[in-house]
Amino acid sequence: MKRNLDFTKLFRKEHLNKWVALNPAQDFVVASGNSPRKVFKESQKKGVSNPVLTFVIEDYANFIT
């Protein structure tokens, strides 16, 4: 399955500062919420048993790790 590489347009305002569960192709958000557990369970309820989780912020620039 080809995986999405461009996440610049995927997230909407309601996803900001939340965890999201992505479908395996990572081209749409299956569920969003305040904890990994919540979005994982919701994703499973929606039939996506193997989502990919990440945390969404508005601006990914200017990080130093």
Added chain:
Amino acid sequence: MKLQYTFWPSEYGAIPFPIVDLTLKNLASQKEFVNYKVLVDSGATSCVFHAGIGELIGLNIKLGEERPLRGVIAKAGKQYIHEIIMRIENQWDVKAKVGFSYDLRFPFGLLGQQEFFDLFRICFDLSKKTFEITPKLWAFQG
């Protein structure tokens, strides 16, 4: 394995990150697992993931060995060490001692020097927006 950078939004345009899809598995149960996006980060001394991800695979986070978590800014935090299995890009399984933190203020987990860079050779090519992960053979021989 050659991978492409992924692009993330910012007010300055698309930001490329060398991101890997990691499957974290509970070592004890071998059942609970989660897929999670992590940054290949040569500046991190070890691997650190969000505590909520560890909870999801059934870890009692604060039962792990407590260690400080330091960054380049003033405030430090805590991390708790647990042994798990990391499946990297659905290709390589690594039994690893990693940190889980409630203080991680970064959208991705971090794959750092210990338990990742010591097991793989990583070649970044930002101009081509690709990076390559090559396992060090000794690490994966029976």
